[in-house]
Amino acid sequence: MSTHIPLAAFRSRDFRLLWFGNFVSLTGTEMTRAAVSWHILELSGGDPLALGAIGAARLVPLVLLALGSGVLADAVDRRRLMLGAQIAMMLCSLALALTANLGLAALWVIYAVTALAAAANTLGLPARQALIPSLVPREHLAGALSLNIVAWQLATIVGPTIGGLLIERGGVGLVYWVDVVSFTAILVALLLMRPRPLAAEKRDISLQAAIEGLRFVWRTPLIWSTMLLDFLATFFSAATTLLPIYAQSILQVGPQGLGLLYAAPSVGAVIASVICSIWGAGNRQGPLLLWSVAIYGLSTAIFGLSTHFGLSLLMLAINGAADTVSMVVRGNIRNLETPDELRGRMVAVNMLFFAGGPQLGEIEAGVAARLFGTQLSVALGGLACVLMTGVVAAKVPILRNYTDGRRPAPATAPAAAD
Structure with missing residues (x-):
């Protein structure tokens, strides 16, 4: 029986890049999730139904695009698909920042941008999860998945906390701008990665x-x-x-x-x-x-x-x-x-x-x-x-x-x- 090496997944250069870039980007995303809820609360006058509609805006694109996103992840270069999805999500955060700073924000705008961001995330998620086994050896996969959960959970704690402080100091627009900048971490990481190809056969879409x-x-x-x-x-x-x-x-x-x-x-x-x-x-x-x-x-x-x-x-x-x-x-x-x-x-x-x-x-x-x-x-x-x-x-x-x-x-x- 092989001996488990603590944090062995971090020995992979590409996994380290993806983990750090993903953590920074996720933290920004969680900040924006908190800011969007606060923004809608302000625009709707505290209407709980308006807050509940955020879930629908995120769920509908996932249900509609989930199977198609999996087909894409198996047919095209996964790293490039992730790049495209992250750029699209960054542009959505940029749209939120501009509308907030220019005073053009409205409920329908936030719902529409949130749905577009959810669609981009849905298209990129299968590629991101399917890419990990190509970054670490088989025996280190469980450790790599654990470290990904660490990044996600830390982001859900740190992101809203920082987001709340930024909203208090500079409003929701500041949070959206910080989120835009946070995407550079995952984009740089993806550009620097050199994952080994696992499947040689090209798949149809x-x-x-x-x-x-x-x-x-x-x-x-x-x-x-x-x-x-x-x-x-x-x-x-x-x-x-x-x-x-x-x-x-x-x-x-x-x-x-x-x-x-x-x-x-x-x-x-x-x-x-x-x-x-x-x-x-x-x-x-x-x-x-x-x-x-x-x-x-x-x-x-x-x-x-x-x-x-x-x-x-x-x-x-x-x-x-x-x-x-x-x-x-x-x-x-x-x-x-x-x-x-x-x-x-x-x-x-x-x-x-x-x-x-x-x-x-x-x-x-x-x-x-x-x-x-x-x-x-x-x-x-x-x-x-x-x-x-x-x-x-x-x-x-x-x-x-x-x-x-x-x-x-x-x-x-x-x-x-x-």
């Missing part, structure tokens, strides 16, 4: 190519079962949707406590990501995935019933950590089990699962809370997640027996004695 990707996912239990687990977990355990109610009425900790509740999963996620990046995801990755999703559901259930602020924070931190371990293992299994020529389309199908689960989960959480009460609905959702994980474990033996990037070997008859 066609409906048949998209169907081929769907067929591959459907015929590969290890792939669709990890996607199903992702969907079920985010559908049944959408506790964060109801955090304002917990802060105001159940825990009675006010706005400051609400901020801590929102931050707790990210803290747990960062800790788990660092641990995974240093020590790896272990050998028994199938069982680890199933246990992490079960713990995710169980921690949600305990949080749902908790009336103590400290216990609630602990459960949310465990929730974030379990989700991160699950995310690392899912990504590792999917990348290792998918041929490079299909990897972009696999990521695109997965985008529909990880986008659909949280969005539908928010609706489910609201309806269940109305029918059963907030605490009971969250607890039942967490227990349903645990139950569904058990069902998947029972029905997909190849997943529960999956070890260290290898499918379980079939049993063989003992050799005859000489």
